[in-house]
Amino acid sequence: MSFFSRSSSLPSPDKLPKRKSSAFPVSISTLLKACKTIRNLEQVHAQIVQKGVEQDNFLINQFICLCNSFSNIRYATSVFNRVSRPNIYLWNSVIRGHCGNSSVIQTISIFNRMKRSETVPDKYTFPSLIKACSNELAIREGKAIHGSVVRYGVEADIFVRTSLIDLYGKCRQIVCARKVFDGMFERNEVSWTAMIVGYLTFGDLVAARKMFDEMPYRNLASWNAMMCGYLKFGDLESARRLFDEMTERNVVSFTSLIDGYAKAGDMVSARLLFDQSPVRDIVAWSALIAGYSQNGQPHMAVKIFLEMHAQNVKPDEFVLVSLMSACSQVGSLELAKWIDSYVTQSLIDLSQVHVNAALIDMNAKCGNMERASHLFEDMPQRDLISYCSMIQGLSMHGYGTLAVHLFDRMLDEGLTPDNVAFTVVLTACSHAGLVEEGYRYFNSMKNDFSIVPSPDHYACMVDLLGRSGQLKAAYHLIESMPVEPHAGAWGALLGACRLHGNIEIGEVVAGRLFELEPLNAGNYVLLSNIYAAADRWLDVSKVRHKMRERGVRKIPGCSWI
DNA sequence: TTAGGGTTAG
Numbered sequence A: 001m002s003f004f005s006r007s008s009s010l011p012s013p014d015k016l017p018k019r020k021s022s023a024f025p026v027s028i029s030t031l032l033k034a035c036k037t038i039r040n041l042e043q044v045h046a047q048i049v050q051k052g053v054e055q056d057n058f059l060i061n062q063f064i065c066l067c068n069s070f071s072n073i074r075y076a077t078s079v080f081n082r083v084s085r086p087n088i089y090l091w092n093s094v095i096r097g098h099c100g101n102s103s104v105i106q107t108i109s110i111f112n113r114m115k116r117s118e119t120v121p122d123k124y125t126f127p128s129l130i131k132a133c134s135n136e137l138a139i140r141e142g143k144a145i146h147g148s149v150v151r152y153g154v155e156a157d158i159f160v161r162t163s164l165i166d167l168y169g170k171c172r173q174i175v176c177a178r179k180v181f182d183g184m185f186e187r188n189e190v191s192w193t194a195m196i197v198g199y200l201t202f203g204d205l206v207a208a209r210k211m212f213d214e215m216p217y218r219n220l221a222s223w224n225a226m227m228c229g230y231l232k233f234g235d236l237e238s239a240r241r242l243f244d245e246m247t248e249r250n251v252v253s254f255t256s257l258i259d260g261y262a263k264a265g266d267m268v269s270a271r272l273l274f275d276q277s278p279v280r281d282i283v284a285w286s287a288l289i290a291g292y293s294q295n296g297q298p299h300m301a302v303k304i305f306l307e308m309h310a311q312n313v314k315p316d317e318f319v320l321v322s323l324m325s326a327c328s329q330v331g332s333l334e335l336a337k338w339i340d341s342y343v344t345q346s347l348i349d350l351s352q353v354h355v356n357a358a359l360i361d362m363n364a365k366c367g368n369m370e371r372a373s374h375l376f377e378d379m380p381q382r383d384l385i386s387y388c389s390m391i392q393g394l395s396m397h398g399y400g401t402l403a404v405h406l407f408d409r410m411l412d413e414g415l416t417p418d419n420v421a422f423t424v425v426l427t428a429c430s431h432a433g434l435v436e437e438g439y440r441y442f443n444s445m446k447n448d449f450s451i452v453p454s455p456d457h458y459a460c461m462v463d464l465l466g467r468s469g470q471l472k473a474a475y476h477l478i479e480s481m482p483v484e485p486h487a488g489a490w491g492a493l494l495g496a497c498r499l500h501g502n503i504e505i506g507e508v509v510a511g512r513l514f515e516l517e518p519l520n521a522g523n524y525v526l527l528s529n530i531y532a533a534a535d536r537w538l539d540v541s542k543v544r545h546k547m548r549e550r551g552v553r554k555i556p557g558c559s560w561i
Numbered sequence B: 001t002t003a004g005g006g007t008t009a010g
Helices: A002-008 A023-033 A038-050 A057-069 A073-081 A088-098 A104-116 A126-135 A139-151 A158-170 A174-182 A189-202 A205-214 A220-232 A236-245 A251-263 A267-276 A282-294 A298-310 A317-330 A333-345 A353-365 A369-377 A384-396 A400-412 A419-432 A435-447 A455-467 A471-479 A487-500 A503-516 A521-533 A537-550
Strands: none
Touching (some): A038 A057, A038 A073, A057 A073, A088 A104, A104 A126, A139 A158, A158 A174, A174 A189, A189 A205, A189 A220, A205 A220, A220 A251, A236 A251, A251 A267, A251 A282, A267 A282, A282 A298, A298 A317, A317 A333, A317 A353, A333 A353, A353 A369, A353 A384, A384 A400, A384 A419, A419 A435, A419 A455, A435 A455, A455 A471, A471 A487, A471 A503, A487 A503, A487 A521, A503 A521, A521 A537
16 A cells, blocks of 8 residues: 555656766775674674675774774784785774783784884884783783883873873872873873872772872762772761762772671671662672672572572672572571572673582582582682682581591692691581591691691580580680680580580580670570479579570570480 | 774773
């Protein structure tokens, strides 16, 4: 109907505007602008080859810039390498692509190739070249590049100077940074911000704030940089004040503060801000999930992850590592299996040390020792963290002897155990009742590794001795501690007294615990159970009376015999 | 002839 009537009124072909005769380079340029994926780029590249315009610097530059935006520097380099006489634009674009995507060594080698060709570097060459050094804190290379900046006479450029400030600042060479800053002919908010970041990296919060107050104009990055400075030094109040003063905020402002609250353990404020945030990217979700996981609320971490998943936000390695850590705490084998298969099927690089470590830890703690061992043995080089995960997993699931053997293998492999490793192995000894081995490690820790035993280590030893019935030895160990024993050590001994029905020591230990934590119902329950086991019901009722007197509420789950 | 750079978050 209308289609036909409209098509019949279409202009005849000869009335259409004529195409330009030099259409094809323009059309490739247009095609390039429309590229949304690497696949699109490959198609346009085929056109470039087919039409024989591989030497067209303008087109190839457009192509390389697009490759850069997809972070596909390999493709960019291969196309670049086929250009026989690349101009300055091409060289600069390739260098910019390498910066942040490959090592500083590779980036500098392109720069050296450029100098060997007949192209003279210009002011556009240096910012990304310097940034490549700054990314890796390569100050030696950076200083050499600074020499080239002077040699090629581009040190007056504001972009070049700002990258130098950033480089020196990030490398904690604050005097050099300031020298570059003071010598500038003109400055803008980016140069000021780079200098502020320099002071913050150096740890001089006061100088950073002074610059922030003095700078003539600030942009969002300046505000965020200053706020993150406060967060870095744990000054949440100043950070919040700055956040409230900001007239404009972006996802970085919200996420940094959410993360600050989470790291300080204030999950209520973190959650509130997360809910108020108009934009949430993966980093915001990650901050919240990590926060819940690290603050002993693993179930909340899992819940938030499921919310994120339901909103079709793809988790990255940070989120998955936090989720795995939450799962380790929950100890759910079912969840562990789901996460494991999710991670394995995702594009997350499992060879990244922290991802692999989290996977091992999760599987070990959730009881999938077979999978954990597999991942562990497949590591090219086992580290202390993964050894500890394995030892802890074995010990938690009743393989105390294997756990101890693994600790010895770790020593044979030449790794140096730290205080955490000793806590883990002492706990393993305690679970498996390996008194002799426990003593051996406890002494070795002090004598061979010069580690001063912490209250945790003593608590492990007390638990070990107590469980094996050596209550007096355990009591003497606590009494001989050079540091004040914490409730955990006394609690372990009280548990042992209950286990072995020792009223005499139990009463003394309970007395100390009632002083240390008068409101912990568990201690009263344990003492009362010790009396009950000996049929001393009068004493049982005395303990209950004492509890009532002190207003101690019985925790559900604690059993009265 | 056309084109290009530096600062803020886990």
